[in-house]
Amino acid sequence: MEVCGSSNVSLREFGCEQSLLSRPDGSASFVQGDTSVLAGVYGPAEVKVSKEIYDRATLEVLIQPKVGLPSVRERSQEQCVRETCEASLLLTLHPRSSLTLVLQVLHDDGSLLSCFLNAACMALMDAGLPMSCLFCGVTCAIDADGQIITDPTAAQEKESRALMTFAIDSKECRVMMSSTKGSFSVHELQQCIAVSQKASEKIFQFYRDSVKRRYSKTL
Amino acid sequence: MKITFGTDYGCCFVELGKTRVMAQVSCELVAPKESRPNEGIMFFNIELSPMASPTFEQGRQSELSVKLNRQLERCLRNSKCIDTESLCVVSGEKVWQIRVDVHMLNHDGNLMDAASIAAITALCHFRRPDVGIQGDEVTVYSPEERDPIPLSIYHMPISVSFSFFQQGTYLLVDPCEREERVMDGLLMIAMNKHREICSIQSSGGIMLLKEQVMRCSKIASVKVSEITELISKALENDKKARKAGGRCGFAESMPQERITALKMDETPVEMTEVTDRANDIVQKAEAPSQTVPSPVVPVPGVGQVGQGLQNTWGLEEEDEEEENDNSGEDEEVKETKMEVEQHDKEGSKQEDVVEISDSEEEEVVILHPETPDKAPKHTGPSFHQKGAAASKKKQKK
Numbered sequence: 016m017e018v019c020g021s022s023n024v025s026l027r028e029f030g031c032e033q034s035l036l037s038r039p040d041g042s043a044s045f046v047q048g049d050t051s052v053l054a055g056v057y058g059p060a061e062v063k064v065s066k067e068i069y070d071r072a073t074l075e076v077l078i079q080p081k082v083g084l085p086s087v088r089e090r091s092q093e094q095c096v097r098e099t100c101e102a103s104l105l106l107t108l109h110p111r112s113s114l115t116l117v118l119q120v121l122h123d124d125g126s127l128l129s130c131f132l133n134a135a136c137m138a139l140m141d142a143g144l145p146m147s148c149l150f151c152g153v154t155c156a157i158d159a160d161g162q163i164i165t166d167p168t169a170a171q172e173k174e175s176r177a178l179m180t181f182a183i184d185s186k187e188c189r190v191m192m193s194s195t196k197g198s199f200s201v202h203e204l205q206q207c208i209a210v211s212q213k214a215s216e217k218i219f220q221f222y223r224d225s226v227k228r229r230y231s232k233t234l
Numbered sequence: 235m236k237i238t239f240g241t242d243y244g245c246c247f248v249e250l251g252k253t254r255v256m257a258q259v260s261c262e263l264v265a266p267k268e269s270r271p272n273e274g275i276m277f278f279n280i281e282l283s284p285m286a287s288p289t290f291e292q293g294r295q296s297e298l299s300v301k302l303n304r305q306l307e308r309c310l311r312n313s314k315c316i317d318t319e320s321l322c323v324v325s326g327e328k329v330w331q332i333r334v335d336v337h338m339l340n341h342d343g344n345l346m347d348a349a350s351i352a353a354i355t356a357l358c359h360f361r362r363p364d365v366g367i368q369g370d371e372v373t374v375y376s377p378e379e380r381d382p383i384p385l386s387i388y389h390m391p392i393s394v395s396f397s398f399f400q401q402g403t404y405l406l407v408d409p410c411e412r413e414e415r416v417m418d419g420l421l422m423i424a425m426n427k428h429r430e431i432c433s434i435q436s437s438g439g440i441m442l443l444k445e446q447v448m449r450c451s452k453i454a455s456v457k458v459s460e461i462t463e464l465i466s467k468a469l470e471n472d473k474k475a476r477k478a479g480g481r482c483g484f485a486e487s488m489p490q491e492r493i494t495a496l497k498m499d500e501t502p503v504e505m506t507e508v509t510d511r512a513n514d515i516v517q518k519a520e521a522p523s524q525t526v527p528s529p530v531v532p533v534p535g536v537g538q539v540g541q542g543l544q545n546t547w548g549l550e551e552e553d554e555e556e557e558n559d560n561s562g563e564d565e566e567v568k569e570t571k572m573e574v575e576q577h578d579k580e581g582s583k584q585e586d587v588v589e590i591s592d593s594e595e596e597e598v599v600i601l602h603p604e605t606p607d608k609a610p611k612h613t614g615p616s617f618h619q620k621g622a623a624a625s626k627k628k629q630k631k
Contacts, residue, residue, distance in 0.1 A: 030497035036340040037252045055285035082260045117285035225496040
């Protein structure tokens with residue numbers, strides 16, 4: 016099944032605020048359309064002996080849903096985020112320490128996992144943790160007609176045939192993590208990856224702009 | 235103090251100095267309690283998120299968390315500020331259960347006050363779905379069909395905390411985190427704007443004189459009326475904004491003028507090269523499949539391993555490949571190798587169907603080899619879990 020390549024895909028408006036919480040070492044809130052997520056990072060800090068690793072830092076990711084206690088779905092999202100972060104953080108610089116990343120859902124209107132990834136990256140940047148590359152998350156949905164939609168809303172996600180989230184790195188735009196749901200062909204997968212790589216350029220430009228704004232002397 | 239609301243009804247953010255708290259109210263139809271068949275159920279939950287303070291741990295019910303939960307319950311439930319009888323739908327069978335989740339986002343002292351303000355504001359802001367009863371049938375209308383109804387709230391109890399130093403000589407209202415750490419004792423008074431005391435709690439073991447308690451309650455009544463003013467104003471503003479049809483929520487309330495905040499509008503993504511690039515990649519991917527000698531691929535989609543013994547090396551390798559693939563794909567070349575080895579597995583599966591049925595795997599589905607895309611996704615997980623054991627077992631066989 017070929018996906019129509021001439022459709023207009025766009026990313027919803029996004030916004031970010033860093034250092035908004037006083038207690039965590041790094042914090043950021045990331046907003047994509049109506050989906051908003053708050054991330055807080057503590058680290059490097061002391062680690063429990065049972066969890067320590069002798070040559071690197073132990074990264075722990077906690078995702079708090081808005082209603083109720085964390086369940087299996089949050090655990091699988093935590094694993095996706097944790098693997099991406101471990102791939103980009105220079106953990107060997109802080110052996111026997113712990114890094115804790117806490118993500119709180121403020122509102123879920125689709126593309127939640129990519130919002131988690133973006134908020135996590137901004138919070139890690141805000142905390143000043145050394146990273147080998149930045150990463151961003153992009154969600155693609157393939158709807159019933161075969162059109163690719165990036166950054167879908169909750170309503171669009173419900174109607175879609177397949178939903179994919181990719182974590183893309185900043186150095187070479189390669190895929191660091193992928194999480195997919197639904198059925199799709201190899202062609203569609205490759206097209207979604209290519210679209211996500213294009214979209215990630217915009218997000219990385221946004222990272223650059225926000226950090227530039229923060230360290231500039233004038234607004 | 236700042237109060238903002240989220241996008242959906244029942245979501246409220248409160249900033250008390252640097253302490254930040256979020257409350258969310260949700261509702262569900264459940265069977266009522268045996269002892270009270272015509273009253274709804276209120277459930278409060280305060281989550282001390284590990285984000286709020288490095289000392290808060292996930293999942294541990296610390297003393298502080300138990301104390302805050304108990305205080306909030308006493309303040310809101312025992313004071314009967316919500317009319318629970320109005321939450322009844324079918325007496326004895328279906329009532330509304332209102333659940334209030336309060337998440338602590340940043341702990342800079344006085345979590346109790348912030349939590350009580352957030353909880354009562356969220357309850358005032360919340361709208362429950364409309365319900366229609368025809369005889370025995372109960373229909374719950376979605377927000378699009380019929381406007382949701384607010385809860386009936388009699389009064390708004392708000393708690394005010396006082397901290398004492400030096401055996402009651404010094405008194406501080408609304409202590410921040412550092413002040414809390416060195417205080418001698420804490421007095422919490424929950425009042426509503428009609429000057430009715432809903433709950434008093436004194437902890438820390440200081441002895442208070444009658445005059446001190448009276449003085450505190452006077453200060454509390456002044457504060458409570460101010461806070462109630464602020465809450466009603468915030469609710470009014472939010473109602474106006476929603477009526478005007480504007481977007482409301484955390485996204486809108488993000489401050490723009492700060493140097494640490496940035497917002498970008500909707501941006502289109504250029505798709506011009508996408509189909510070409512994708513086609514290139516897929517074609518390049520299909521080419522190398524012929525250079526791998528071990529599995530013979532006469533036709534794409536059908537794999538055949540040579541006659542005789544199965545290729546256990548191939549199976550072991552592809553278990554690793556699958557594990558890698560599950561956690562991250564680096565390059566498309568790996569993906570094709572996976573596909574090719576998938577064909578190999580398909581072939582071997584076709585031959586030794588009998589052997590596999592003896593293995594300890596729960597379900598073995600022999601997939602049609604013409605669907606190489608579905609194959610990795612399906613057999614992946616079962617192999618991922620028992621990869622090591624299965625491959626060892628196959629080697630023995």
